[in-house]
Amino acid sequence: MRVIEVRGLRKSFRVGAEPLPVLAGVDLAAGRGEFVSLIGPSGCGKSTLFNVLVGLEPLDAGEVRLNGEAAPGKRELFAYMPQQDLLFPWRRVIDNITLGLEVQGMSRRRARERVRPLLPTFGLEGFEHAYPFELSGGMRQRAALLRTVVQERPVLLLDEPFGALDSLTRTTMQRWLEQLWERFRWTALLITHDVREAIFLSDRVYVLSPRPAHVRAWLEVPIPRPRALAVMATPPFLEIERQVRALLDQGAVGPRENDRDADEWEPVSAGDGPGEDARHG
Amino acid sequence: MPVATFALCALAIWEAYARTSGIAPQVLPAPSRVLREGWAFRELIGTHAVPTLQASFLGFTLSMVVATVLAVVMDFSRRVRAALYPALVASQTIPIIALAPLMVIWFGFGLGPKVAVVALVTFFPITVGWVDGFKSTEAGAVQLLRSMGAGSWQVFCKVRLPSALPSFFSGLRIAIVYAVVGAIFAEYVGARYGLGIFMQLQKNSFRTDLVLAAMFVTATISIVLFLSTYLVERLVIPWHFAARRLTDR
Numbered sequence A: 001m002r003v004i005e006v007r008g009l010r011k012s013f014r015v016g017a018e019p020l021p022v023l024a025g026v027d028l029a030a031g032r033g034e035f036v037s038l039i040g041p042s043g044c045g046k047s048t049l050f051n052v053l054v055g056l057e058p059l060d061a062g063e064v065r066l067n068g069e070a071a072p073g074k075r076e077l078f079a080y081m082p083q084q085d086l087l088f089p090w091r092r093v094i095d096n097i098t099l100g101l102e103v104q105g106m107s108r109r110r111a112r113e114r115v116r117p118l119l120p121t122f123g124l125e126g127f128e129h130a131y132p133f134e135l136s137g138g139m140r141q142r143a144a145l146l147r148t149v150v151q152e153r154p155v156l157l158l159d160e161p162f163g164a165l166d167s168l169t170r171t172t173m174q175r176w177l178e179q180l181w182e183r184f185r186w187t188a189l190l191i192t193h194d195v196r197e198a199i200f201l202s203d204r205v206y207v208l209s210p211r212p213a214h215v216r217a218w219l220e221v222p223i224p225r226p227r228a229l230a231v232m233a234t235p236p237f238l239e240i241e242r243q244v245r246a247l248l249d250q251g252a253v254g255p256r257e258n259d260r261d262a263d264e265w266e267p268v269s270a271g272d273g274p275g276e277d278a279r280h281g
Numbered sequence B: 001m002p003v004a005t006f007a008l009c010a011l012a013i014w015e016a017y018a019r020t021s022g023i024a025p026q027v028l029p030a031p032s033r034v035l036r037e038g039w040a041f042r043e044l045i046g047t048h049a050v051p052t053l054q055a056s057f058l059g060f061t062l063s064m065v066v067a068t069v070l071a072v073v074m075d076f077s078r079r080v081r082a083a084l085y086p087a088l089v090a091s092q093t094i095p096i097i098a099l100a101p102l103m104v105i106w107f108g109f110g111l112g113p114k115v116a117v118v119a120l121v122t123f124f125p126i127t128v129g130w131v132d133g134f135k136s137t138e139a140g141a142v143q144l145l146r147s148m149g150a151g152s153w154q155v156f157c158k159v160r161l162p163s164a165l166p167s168f169f170s171g172l173r174i175a176i177v178y179a180v181v182g183a184i185f186a187e188y189v190g191a192r193y194g195l196g197i198f199m200q201l202q203k204n205s206f207r208t209d210l211v212l213a214a215m216f217v218t219a220t221i222s223i224v225l226f227l228s229t230y231l232v233e234r235l236v237i238p239w240h241f242a243a244r245r246l247t248d249r
């Protein structure tokens, strides 16, 4: 059963007098307990997609279905972890984590009780009364993730949760998130620039085109779980990685302005993806 | 402490000049004389300080309430802001020097007009502190809260208000110094009691030393109030202090 289904999502911003098309018909879906990644070049419209889903931006066209029912931008359905951790400096760590529950009307005391047992799992035990500036980057992200998941919404939207971390911490966090997901089986959409991260964490990967974004292709990741970091060196993983890079690479050729002929992709036959970093178009 | 050294040097030069140049104490009394006479008249000065403090305190409190209410209302409604903000700026162009005597004519020699003058000179920095503070709210933080389903009131309480507090305290610090000066000024143009009228009377009877002694008292009050805002700030927004300690290095 599909928890969330997005069809033909379109969105333009107005920059000056010119409309700036950002989402050009995005289709995607995620089943219950499925971890889905969206990967695409910087500035292609990934964060915008999430903003539209959460209802922060109105959509121009398209529909969002939840459990088969139309639900355009219904906030109660998504727990959103934005690209910056946005921990509030005036709240202690635990009160940052309970923010969503408080907004839902839960008393601060009850919210704290509810959150406390999860602190060790998120590596925040002993830091609940610290201020955010006292945390390391990894801890900040874990706190922001915990703040997101305790809202207990049907779908998690994670916008580059590890984008700002150094690669060592990032790898640790990826493994940690994979284990965590094994345990909780959230339905999650993850935005990332990192091809390996996308594959390692996901059941399915969507590859987006450069702006205006549409789904260029999607790939299943049939690698059994639990996954150890070592799977990144196995042939099935490398094959999927090669395909994703090839798909991304088509967008990386040439300037971004004249790339709207992106329909003629050829998934597997394209040559080995050479570019290590698919981030810069 | 460089401040103390500087002050002592200045006083020493002043003292030496007043004693050796033969200048009349009515024109420039030596600091030692100011101190001695100020101490001798301490009870009188104290009596006059009470209404000044009252006017400062009441006016300041009034202005804080009014400024805060105005700022919050303006934060919620763009329309109200567009209508009100220019009027607030305009109110600051009123020359207090002309208004204060009129206040005495209209409202008499009591506490009321002093409180009004204090409120008039202090509400502006407080309002601006709030308004700029609200404006400094991070857009992403508001979006995060909205994504959690928060309404405008929750967004205000949980994000905009805390974001605005540091800026509010900056405005408060300016305002609190204006408060005492404003009270003195209001008294100067007409009052029965108060440090302002005390200075006026002493000046008229050529007791420059007592004028200076009263000035010393006013300055001390202002400085103490100014510093106390840091204490209050520390209590109200400890997180700001904690984080600032790191960035100040």
Ligand SMILES: Nc1ncnc2c1ncn2[C@@H]1O[C@H](COP(=O)(O)OP(=O)(O)OP(=O)(O)O)[C@@H](O)[C@H]1O
Residues within 6 Å of the ligand: A013, A014, A015, A020, A022, A041, A042, A043, A044, A045, A046, A047, A048, A049, A083, A211
């Ligand atoms: N509120 C807005 N008004 C106008 N343009 C916007 C707005 N938000 C985003 N854009 C534009 O939309 C495009 C996509 O932005 P978006 O933040 O969705 O990219 P992204 O894929 O998340 O990029 P990154 O990977 O770097 O985070 C950008 O060109 C951006 O300038």
Ligand SMILES: [Mg+2]
Residues within 6 Å of the ligand: A046, A047, A048, A083, A159
């Ligand atoms: Mg983004």
